[in-house]
Amino acid sequence: MVDSSGKKENRLCIVSLIGKSTLFEQQCNKSWKLNQLIQMPSFKEHSIIDNEDDFEYYYDHLNNTIYVHLRSFHDTYQLLHLIDNINDDTSIKNFAQLWENKQANFIKKSLICFLLSHIIIISHSSHTFDLNYLRFFRIIELLRHKTKPAILETIRSLNLFKETDIYMNDGRLCVPRALFIFENHHHKGTDIPGGGDRDDDQKLINMAHNLEDIIFNALRCSYIISNQM
Structure with missing residues (x-):
C-alpha cells in the first residue's frame, strides 16, 4: 500500500x-x-x-x-x-x-x-x-x-x-x-443479429450501470446506507 x-x-x-x-x-x-x-x-x-x-x-x-x-x-x-x-x-x-x-x-x-x-x-x-x-x-x-x-x-x-x-x-x-x-449475464452476441463485440461490450457496460443504480436505490430505500455513509 x-x-x-x-x-x-x-x-x-x-x-x-x-x-x-x-x-x-x-x-x-x-x-x-x-x-x-x-x-x-x-x-x-x-x-x-x-x-x-x-x-x-x-x-x-x-x-x-x-x-x-x-x-x-x-x-x-x-x-x-x-x-x-x-x-x-x-x-x-x-x-x-x-x-x-x-x-x-x-x-x-x-x-x-x-x-x-x-x-x-x-x-x-x-x-x-x-x-x-x-x-x-x-x-x-x-x-x-x-x-x-x-x-x-x-x-x-x-x-x-x-x-x-x-x-x-x-x-x-x-x-x-x-x-x-x-x-x-443473459445477453450473448450470437442472440442478436448483426451484433458485434463492441455492441456486446456496451450492453454489458449498460447492464453494470443499471445494476449499480438498482443496488444503490435498494440500499438507500432500506436505510442500509445514508448520506453520512
Missing part, C-alpha cells in the same frame, strides 16, 4: 469473499474468483471432504494482504451434499430447522468478515441483485451493535490501536467496502 507521500506503507489489508456460486459449479465453489484475482491456485476450487461452513485463508506476503474465503451451503456443491444427506439420513426430519441453523451459522461467520475486512466481495449466482441481501445487511448491522461492547473490549486488550481509531471505526478494525460480483 502507498500513502499520500508516495512512500510504501506496511499496512495489512483483508479481503473477504462471501456469497453464492452458480448452479453450473456443481463440483466447484466461488473461490476461483480469488484465485483469478491473485493469479495463483491458493484456494481449493473443487469439492472437498469437509462440507461444513468454514473459512479458508491465504496470505499474500508481497502485497501484505490476507484473502479470506467463506465456504457455506450457498456454494452449490455443499448444497448438493446437504440434500444428499437429507435423502439418506432419516434422522434429519425437520428441514426448516436445519436450514435455519445453516443460515444462522452463515450470518455469524459473515459478521466476522464484516468486522475484520477492508473489502468484502459478495458473489451472486446470476446477473440479478438478490434482494434477500437487504435483510442480511440489516441482521449483520443489528448483530454488530449487540456485540459491540464485547468487541471493543477485545480490541482494547490487544493494545494495537489507539482509542480514537477504535471509536472512529465504531468498534470495527475498519469500515469495509462491499463489492458485488455477478455472473451468467
Whole structure:
C-alpha cells in the first residue's frame, strides 16, 4: 500500500469473499474468483471432504494482504451434499430447522468478515441483485451493535490501536467496502443479429450501470446506507 507521500506503507489489508456460486459449479465453489484475482491456485476450487461452513485463508506476503474465503451451503456443491444427506439420513426430519441453523451459522461467520475486512466481495449466482441481501445487511448491522461492547473490549486488550481509531471505526478494525460480483449475464452476441463485440461490450457496460443504480436505490430505500455513509 502507498500513502499520500508516495512512500510504501506496511499496512495489512483483508479481503473477504462471501456469497453464492452458480448452479453450473456443481463440483466447484466461488473461490476461483480469488484465485483469478491473485493469479495463483491458493484456494481449493473443487469439492472437498469437509462440507461444513468454514473459512479458508491465504496470505499474500508481497502485497501484505490476507484473502479470506467463506465456504457455506450457498456454494452449490455443499448444497448438493446437504440434500444428499437429507435423502439418506432419516434422522434429519425437520428441514426448516436445519436450514435455519445453516443460515444462522452463515450470518455469524459473515459478521466476522464484516468486522475484520477492508473489502468484502459478495458473489451472486446470476446477473440479478438478490434482494434477500437487504435483510442480511440489516441482521449483520443489528448483530454488530449487540456485540459491540464485547468487541471493543477485545480490541482494547490487544493494545494495537489507539482509542480514537477504535471509536472512529465504531468498534470495527475498519469500515469495509462491499463489492458485488455477478455472473451468467443473459445477453450473448450470437442472440442478436448483426451484433458485434463492441455492441456486446456496451450492453454489458449498460447492464453494470443499471445494476449499480438498482443496488444503490435498494440500499438507500432500506436505510442500509445514508448520506453520512
